[in-house]
Amino acid sequence: xxxxxxxxxxxxxxxxxxxxxxxxxxxxxxxxxxxxxxxxxxxxxxxxxxxxxxxxxxxxxxxxxxxxxxxxxxxxxxxxxxxxxxxxxxxxxxxxxxxxxxxxxxxxxxxxxxxxxxxxxxxxxxxxxxxxxxxxxxxxxxxxxxxxxxxxxxxxxxxxxxxxxxxxxxxxxxxxxxxxxxxxxxxxxxxxxxxxxxxxxxxxxxxxxxxxxxxxxxxxxxxxxxxxxxxxxxxxxxxxxxxxxxxxxxxxxxxxxxxxxxxxxxxxxxxxxxxxxxxxxxxxxxxxxxxxxxxxxxxxxxxxxxxxxxxxxxxxxxxxxxxxxxxxxxxxxxxxxxxxxxxxxxxxxxxxxxx
Amino acid sequence: xxxxxxxxxxxxxxxxxxxxxxxxxxxxxxxxxxxxxxxxxxxxxxxxxxxxxxxxxxxxxxxxxxxxxxxxxxxxxxxxxxxxxxxxxxxxxxxxxxxxxxxxxxxxxxxxxxxxxxxxxxxxxxxxxxxxxxxxxxxxxxxxxxxxxxxxxxxxxxxxxxxxxxxxxxxxxxxxxxxxxxxxxxxxxxxxxxxxxxxxxx
Numbered sequence: 001x002x003x004x005x006x007x008x009x010x011x012x013x014x015x016x017x018x019x020x021x022x023x024x025x026x027x028x029x030x031x032x033x034x035x036x037x038x039x040x041x042x043x044x045x046x047x048x049x050x051x052x053x054x055x056x057x058x059x060x061x062x063x064x065x066x067x068x069x070x071x072x073x074x075x076x077x078x079x080x081x082x083x084x085x086x087x088x089x090x091x092x093x094x095x096x097x098x099x100x101x102x103x104x105x106x107x108x109x110x111x112x113x114x115x116x117x118x119x120x121x122x123x124x125x126x127x128x129x130x131x132x133x134x135x136x137x138x139x140x141x142x143x144x145x146x147x148x149x150x151x152x153x154x155x156x157x158x159x160x161x162x163x164x165x166x167x168x169x170x171x172x173x174x175x176x177x178x179x180x181x182x183x184x185x186x187x188x189x190x191x192x193x194x195x196x197x198x199x200x201x202x203x204x205x206x207x208x209x210x211x212x213x214x215x216x217x218x219x220x221x222x223x224x225x226x227x228x229x230x231x232x233x234x235x236x237x238x239x240x241x242x243x244x245x246x247x248x249x250x251x252x253x254x255x256x257x258x259x260x261x262x263x264x265x266x267x268x269x270x271x272x273x274x275x276x277x278x279x280x281x282x283x284x285x286x287x288x289x290x291x292x293x294x295x296x297x298x299x300x301x302x303x304x305x306x307x308x309x310x311x312x313x314x315x316x317x318x319x320x321x322x323x324x325x326x327x328x329x330x331x332x333x334x335x336x337x338x339x340x341x342x343x344x345x346x347x348x349x350x351x352x353x354x355x
Numbered sequence: 356x357x358x359x360x361x362x363x364x365x366x367x368x369x370x371x372x373x374x375x376x377x378x379x380x381x382x383x384x385x386x387x388x389x390x391x392x393x394x395x396x397x398x399x400x401x402x403x404x405x406x407x408x409x410x411x412x413x414x415x416x417x418x419x420x421x422x423x424x425x426x427x428x429x430x431x432x433x434x435x436x437x438x439x440x441x442x443x444x445x446x447x448x449x450x451x452x453x454x455x456x457x458x459x460x461x462x463x464x465x466x467x468x469x470x471x472x473x474x475x476x477x478x479x480x481x482x483x484x485x486x487x488x489x490x491x492x493x494x495x496x497x498x499x500x501x502x503x504x505x506x507x508x509x510x511x512x513x514x515x516x517x518x519x520x521x522x523x524x525x526x527x528x529x530x531x532x533x534x535x536x537x538x539x540x541x542x543x544x545x546x547x548x549x550x551x552x553x554x555x556x557x
Contacts, residue, residue, distance in 0.1 A: 052377050056387040222367070316381075320373040336363055 008116040026118050030107040038267045042069040045315050052319045076263070079256035084147065087253065091145035096254065096261035099138030103268035106131040110275050111186050113285050113299035124185040125173055128276060132231055135269060136162045139233075139240065142262070143250035154249025157326055158240035161230055164333035165237075169227035171341035172220045175348050176280050179204055189284035196288035201281040209355060216347045221281045223337050223344070225313075228273035230329065232266065234314055236321040237329060244323075274310035275303070282306050396488060409471035410490040414462055414504040417450040418483035421457035425475035425484050433468035434475060437461040439515055442522045451481055459505055460512040466492075466500040 008029075012022035043058075046068060050057030058065030083089055109124035111117040121127060136158055143155020179200060180188045191205060192198050203210035203217050230237040241249030251262045278284055284306070285299030293302075324332070388395045395404060404410070414425075421438040439458040446455040475484055494500050507515075 048381065051381050051385065054380055054383055054386050056385050056389070059389060316374060316377060317370075320377045321370065332366075336359075336366075340363075 007120075008113075011115075026116075029116075030110070030112075030118055031104065033112075034104065034107060034264075034268055034271070037271055038264050039069040039073070041267045041270065041311060042072065044312070048312070048315045049319055052316075073260065076256060076260040079259075081256040081258065082253075084253050086147040088145040088147065091141050092253075093258070095138050095142030095145060096251075096258040096265070097138075098141060099135050100261045100265040100268070102131050102134035102138060103265040103272065105134070106272040107268070109185055110272070111189055111279065111284060112303055113296045114186075114190070115296040116300070117186055120184065120186050122182075122184045125177060125183040125188070128185070128272065129170065129173060132269070132272065133162065133166060135265065138265070139250050142254065143240075146250070146253040148253050150246045150248075151250050151252045154240040154242075154246045154252070157246075158233065158250065160326060161233075161237065161239055161329060164330055165227045165230035165337075168223050168333060168337035168341040169231065171338070171345050172224045172227070173280070175220055175341075175345045176200060178345070178348055178352060185279055185284070189279055189286060192283040193286050195290050196283065198286075199281060199283045199288075206355070213348060213351050216344050216351075217281070219340060220344050221277070223341055224277060224280065225310075226332070226337065228277060229314060229317065230333070232269045232273055232314065234266075234270070235318040236324050238323055239326055239329060242323055270311055270314055271307060274307040274314065277310045278303065278306035404488050407473075408488070408490070409473060409486065411466070411487050411492050412464060412469070412475070413485055413487045414464070415450070415483045415485070416459060416462065416504055416506045418481045419459050419462065419504075420449060420453065420455065420481055420483075421459045422480060424478035424480065428474045428478045430472060430474060431468050431470050433465040435461070435463050439512070440519055442515075442518050445515075445518060449481060453481065458507065458512075458515050460507050460515070462504040464502045464504065466502060467497045 009022050009026050012025050013019060016022065043066060046065075047057045058068040061067040061071050083092055106128050108119045109117065109121060109127050111120070111124075139158050140155040143151040143153075143158070146152070176188070177183055180191050182188060182191075188200075192200060194205065196202070198205040201217055201221055203213045229235075233240055240246075241251065246252070251259055254262060283302075285303040287294040287298060287302055421436060423436050423438070426432075426434040426436050437460055439460050441455055441458055446458065449455050473486065476486060
């Protein structure tokens with residue numbers, strides 16, 4: 001970047017003249033955000049599902065049931081922590097924490113604002129994608145170690161799912177990298193500054209010639225949206241944990257705190273992919289209206305609200321679509337999404353060559 | 356190839372249609388009534404029961420003609436109807452103007468047995484048995500759920516029974532007399548046709 005901006009880290013170092021305090025603050029802030037976000041998302045899921053079915057949802061815990069997620073977390077904390085006798089204990093106990101660690105590690109490179117990103121590494125996009133795939137290892141570990149057919153089937157399905165959706169998702173991300181010529185999420189965000197037509201959804205910044213690639217970027221957005229649903233194991237791709245087929249899939253045997261970890265990891269993953277969509281296609285922390293409400297603090301607002309829109313879309317889709325079969329997922333990802341992703345990649349490359 | 360592209364288009368389009376439907380429902384009015392806080396019959400909560408609400412059953416004894424249709428329809432046999440024939444001219448007509456043919460000295464409905472299927476409502480010819488909108492009637496004792504609908508007092512029943520017995524006795528007497536008279540007449544008239552026949556024969 002052309003000039004060194006004063007990040008939150010630098011600012012705290014200046015205030016406290018201690019690197020340690022700044023590090024701890026920078027590391028803890030996403031965790032605090034994640035905890036608050038998870039509570040909001042659980043309540044949102046309960047309420048949105050209820051409203052879509054014309055119910056009211058939880059109403060008794062606090063005014064309009066807003067303390068319900070707290071009650072659920074307290075309930076999960078109190079529950080007995082059961083490890084089945086036949087389970088592979090070290091793996092069984094490690095799986096939920098690995099999964100949560102992977103989900104939380106994704107937060108390390110998410111730029112919340114132009115002045116705040118926990119780790120502004122140059123391979124941010126690559127790293128976040130790697131961490132998203134690491135969560136599947138925790139999932140397979142849990143499914144295998146439970147020593148339960150349903151868990152194992154869920155784990156196997158999730159492996160089948162990951163090799164299907166990762167390829168189109170990776171190609172779409174590569175296409176964005178080609179467009180932005182950087183893997184640093186902060187740079188990708190900064191590229192999309194100004195008005196909303198500079199977003200990569202609308203072809204990124206450029207002359208009127210970019211109108212040609214708008215259909216391509218739109219289809220890239222759709223491809224990544226579908227792949228992100230598969231990545232977070234949510235309907236219509238909740239094949240590894242389909243209640244009606246596999247009890248609860250890979251977390252059938254888990255209870256109490258370990259189950260809560262899986263739960264948190266799922267919601268954290270939801271936010272990571274939603275954040276990735278908003279960074280890659282919707283300008284991240286940039287205001288949609290030029291300099292209106294733009295700045296480091298407003299950036300947090302824009303980034304979080306854009307991400308929440310996609311969390312909402314995920315919840316919305318959950319109550320719209322039924323679950324796909326495994327072969328249908330394979331068909332969609334291999335026969336439709338992968339070729340289209342390749343075509344998009346080729347088209348963007350061609351366009352950049354002649355531009 | 357055409358089919359392939361058409362399938363992709365349909366896949367996207369139908370998902371959008373589904374999302375449109377769910378978003379309409381997201382902003383539609385909720386149907387839930389917060390029951391213990393709000394009664395479903397309050398103005399604020401819609402002022403009416405759901406279409407198939409199953410509540411306490413009430414029998415209007417001024418309309419009941421004692422046909423026993425409800426008791427026969429009941430799958431758990433919780434309704435028992437006892438009837439008594441009406442002496443002609445003694446009974447007022449039913450509320451809907453029909454002639455009353457039977458007194459109903461005892462009509463009981465055991466709500467402890469009742470399964471609230473509503474099958475007793477349909478066969479009633481005079482619409483005497485009805486679902487009310489009352490549903491908060493749990494009791495501490497099972498006996499309190501044994502409902503007696505008949506409005507007749509014991510004395511009335513006794514009186515009507517006697518009346519009927521007298522009437523029947525009278526009727527039987529009359530019939531017997533009539534029969535005797537008829538027999539006598541028959542006996543008196545009996546020879547004539549024989550003679551007639553004989554005459555014809557001859």
